[in-house]
Amino acid sequence: MYSVRIGTPFCGRELERLTEFLQQQELRYDESITYTVVLEDEGTIAATGSCHNNVIKCVAVAPEYRGQNLLSEIMTRLTAHFFNEGITHYFGFTKPKNRVLFGGMGLYPVAETENVLLLENRKNGLKRYLTQLTRQTEQAIGQQTAGKGNGIGAIVANCNPFTRGHRYLMETAAGQCEWLHVFILSEEQGMFGAEERFRMVQDGVQDIPNIILHPTSDYLISPAVFPTYFIKEKSQAYEINCMLDITLFCEAIASELHITKRFVGSEPHCAVTNAYNTCLKQHLPKYGIQLMELPRLETGGRVISASVVREAMQRGMLQEVADMLPESTFTCLERREHHAGTEV
Template identity: 35%
Template sequence: MIEKTFTKEMGPEDFHWQDILNLIEMNDIKLDPNVEHTFGIFKEDKLLGTASTLSNTIRSIAINSQEKGSNILGELIHEVMQFLYDEGYSNIFIYTKCESAKSFEHIGFYEIERVESKVVLLERKPHGIKNFACYLKSFKTTHDHVGAIVMNGNPFTLGHQYLVEYAASNCDFLYIFVVDSTHTSFPSDDRYKLILSGTSHLDNVYVIKGSDYIISDATFPTYFLKRPEEGTQIQTELDLKIFGHYFAESLNITKRFVGTEPYCGTTSLYNEQMKRILPHYGVEIVEIPRKVFGTDAISASRVRVLLAKGNMKDVKKLVPESTYQYFKTVQGKQVIEKLKDSTSRH
């Protein structure tokens, strides 16, 4: 029986930091570079296990081989979960290798979806994803041809509006799911409101917050993959299987609309993965050319660059009036200042 164990938060300046890195390496994984907090569990001065967090996900979990079969994993995860609950999160997620999934199920986690032989996504709530599917069904329409767009809107541009208007005119009813991520320049609630305002003239459009189940590219871990470049492909497959299984099935979605992606390789791969995976769930992919202003496609990244430069004259040409008016608010000005600060530091 392990006695006098304790858990504490660690950092690179800590005496035991190298022990953390060594233990992670011995478990054939890496420390995820995106983590915000790292914890170690000790008996006296001996490191028994480690885990890290990013938002409400637990990652880079490693246990000393001498403790396999003990309750150290349960003790460590319990302490880290308590930290996340104290931070205000209501649900907690773990990505892990398929062969490790049972260990987390034994300590109270539940599988959401998996990419076979690669990764499993689990959550703490016993019926979290099923309850969310029931919530979605409360918005179900009786229309036959139902479309969907998954959108970040960071911020909402005329390009986004063009895609929505095209989609709305090519189906009976359209759902827009807003990615609920904290890893964006514009806060989640503000992005949701901008999309709501920018589509309010369309009677057959309904905007829904995507919740934790629309997976952000900023939060997907690659620390346990032999080849980190696999990360995007695996992430998109996991995301699309969740969309097909829970979102499309709950709302009878038959089309998903996307814009072509001339700049971002990640988004381009995502589009190709959609064409491969979503038809298995009865969802047709409709890809349309991006709206162009001048010689370049309108993009949120283009708008953010102009905002950072203070070029509001050109920004006004790329966004709906509702988005432009937001930039004049206190919240909008704060985001612009952060963009300028970030640019000046680089």
């Protein structure tokens, strides 16, 4: 009979033991983990599984305990955790060789590269999302006027918050496309929630007739949160995971919506985003998609940056960055600050 230990997450000696166990299974502990299940046999770790929000991570069974259905026990407990947290849609990242193993646990493949396999608990979940995108597009086209540019464009952005730089990128791109699909990342992270960021963009581009807004659901994620714990060569991990995101975008989303251009802003200061843009430059042409990189907009000798806006807000100095924000965003953030002030 195995004993069960739960970490939310583990720390101290318990974390050291878990990290050592994962290393023995050629995995690295992922620092973003928020919940862990460990099965022990008289004090020895036999199996473990963790998650961060709705992403399963660091699942491993010691070789001498394989074939005893421990993976099923781990997955049952993680699934129960998701249910208790109100999470109905969850994902797992693993090596392609584990497809059958995780398939037996009720996870279905979404996208795959040579090095990474993305799975989810919904059969045909991606297909349903693509159908939703098509429906949103048909509804938007029925209400709007197409632009004068050629081809169908796309932008994937966080907009945390929506700045004049984002507005410039979207307005310029829309002028070079018949239609521009703008995907706002649906991850719940950072200062502003997904719904709030989506509304800011919606308010800020409502006068641009050929923009079609979409939430990304869980099918496009920020490169900053790609899991890398199961990739042996850490120096290659980031590019490997970027390739998964690009594959999913190109083979599913871009194919469904006939996207031929993807627009990004130049990123001289953020190494992570700059590396992702480099990856896009290398691989999008293989799918017949042109990458359009536009220079970042400046104001008062400063590059417009959402991170600068967030820092000013944290200091209570929103007025310092008013020139970086569209009027609609500034009004929204002023209202937010006022509301926060009245709660103190």
